[in-house]
Amino acid sequence: MTGPGVAWLLDLAGIFVFAVSGALAAVRQRLDVVGMVVLAEITALGGGILRDLLIGSVPPTAFTSLGYVLVPLSASGLVFFWHPQVTRLLPAVLLFDAAGLGLFCATGTLKALDHGLSPLHSVLLGVVTAVGGGILRDMLSGQIPSVLYDRQLYALPAMLGAAVTAAAWAADLHGGTVTAGAALLAFALRVLALRYGWRTPRPRGVPD
Template identity: 80%
Template sequence: MTGTDIAGLLDLAGIFVFAVSGALAAVRQRLDVVGVVVLAEMTALGGGIVRDLVIGAVPPAAFTSLGYVLVPPAAAALVFFWHPQVARIMPAVLLFDAAGLGLFCATGTLKALEYGLSPLHAALLGVITAIGGGILRDMMSGQIPAVLYDRELYAVPAMLGAAVVAVATAAGLHGAGVIAGAAVLAFVLRVLAMRYRWRAPLPRGVTGPPPPDPRDLRD
């Protein structure tokens, strides 16, 4: 198995766990089967579609790869029929979600660089690749996007991972090692934030608890 094959499998794994996240959000909002599938699709593919449209990689990869088409509905079906069991293993799902975040911010930045964007703009697009689907999920399910109150740091790890790829590439460093290092950095920071409940700082003088995390809500 080549490095490209491994990267492709990791990409599909990230799409799967993001789709599970979207489908679970739909279940919590008591949406029907159409809503479950739509939220799964948008969460898994939304960020990548936005990236590809911005850089002119059309049609987007989501519409040219059979795996991209089949994996989100498979995740939606899993959640639709067995959502209580899936919800019970959420800690494991969140670990894979953190891995997907790290992978997508790194590969999204690299693809933007390959299409000629500057390091700064490529890093921005890498962050959008990683968090864009989650923003669409929250907006479509009637929630404040979680990245706007960044509990347990979600956007910040993506920013750091994307920045590492952009800076390394600008310095002439390339290869799988750069992508892996950036992805691991984002993954570790995200896991530590979940473990120790880190969050982005509030404006000066603002106190009080953050908005409730939709994942904390139970029927």
């Protein structure tokens, strides 16, 4: 499979897992099917839309590919009918969120690099891609966005995955394997932080 084909599949995978995260958040907030679809679509596509607008890639990919809309709808249908089973199979909604975080930080960084941004700015945009949808999801569901209290490492794993992606690109290492590896690294750090309670420090004198 060609490089663009792999990147497209990885992007769809990230969209799916973020959409599941958004749909499950809607279940937890006791929203109806409309609210579920809205949260799923916003969580899945929000970061990518922000990325595309910032780099001048208009209209955003979310509005030019049918798959980018249908994948969140399919995730919403899955959660609507089988959310108890989905929750039992993957009990933490954050597991889906971590998977999407890893995939989006890598694919977002690559798209920024392809549009001529410097590695540093591409890393920043990769983080925006990864956390943007989650911020919108949390705001719409009445929660403080996780990125604003990075107490169990949310933005930092995205930065790590984006930085590895940019470093590999600078070293002329390309392909789906490199992208998947960077995504997996960010995912692993996020999951380990959740498992072992790793935290970022608060300002001096501020109690935990």
